[in-house]
Amino acid sequence: MTHDRSLPTSWTVTIVRDDADVWAVRKVVRAACDKAGASLATTEALVTATSEITRNIIIHASYGEVLVGVADSPWGRSVVVRGCDQGPGIADTEVALRDGYSTTGSLGLGLPGARGLADEFELVSELGVGTTVTLWKHITTERKA
Numbered sequence: 001m002t003h004d005r006s007l008p009t010s011w012t013v014t015i016v017r018d019d020a021d022v023w024a025v026r027k028v029v030r031a032a033c034d035k036a037g038a039s040l041a042t043t044e045a046l047v048t049a050t051s052e053i054t055r056n057i058i059i060h061a062s063y064g065e066v067l068v069g070v071a072d073s074p075w076g077r078s079v080v081v082r083g084c085d086q087g088p089g090i091a092d093t094e095v096a097l098r099d100g101y102s103t104t105g106s107l108g109l110g111l112p113g114a115r116g117l118a119d120e121f122e123l124v125s126e127l128g129v130g131t132t133v134t135l136w137k138h139i140t141t142e143r144k145a
């Protein structure tokens, strides 16, 4: 289970460009968590983390897409959320993950917060190419689906 970064075989894709889309993505994540048998606490953690990476796409990259799916692996089941954009990219991902780092004068807590709420976290970004953030939340024996 530890470091399990299995990926779903299929995704639900949501195009995101404004606040209404944040709500749409939250709904998709809740449905995936429900299907996977996640507890309320697990669901809320992933919904919150998803909101942050979705807002980042809208604010820093204008638009992009958020993929949501359930992965099954020999270690268990996970709900996986992946945000992708072809925005400006991040020069230094390590710096961007520090508490309080923001290029827009905001709190700078979105990325570190999302990382803290996920079981596994991956941030891949290239300047001028775009950014992909992936969150995994493992479903333990919380509830039978």
Ligand SMILES: Nc1ncnc2c1ncn2[C@@H]1O[C@H](COP(=O)(O)OP(=O)(O)OP(=O)(O)O)[C@@H](O)[C@H]1O
Residues within 6 Å of the ligand: 052, 056, 057, 059, 060, 061, 085, 087, 088, 089, 090, 096, 097, 101, 102, 103, 104, 105, 106, 107, 108, 109, 110, 111, 112, 131
């Ligand atoms: N999808 C993205 N594309 C380009 N840059 C990004 C993206 N996501 C994050 N960043 C960069 O990483 C920085 C840190 O992101 P983080 O979400 O932690 O803070 P923030 O969005 O500035 O503030 P907030 O606390 O309101 O989320 C951002 O200021 C921005 O420079």
Ligand SMILES: [Mg+2]
Residues within 6 Å of the ligand: 052, 055, 056, 109, 110, 111
């Ligand atoms: Mg943010």
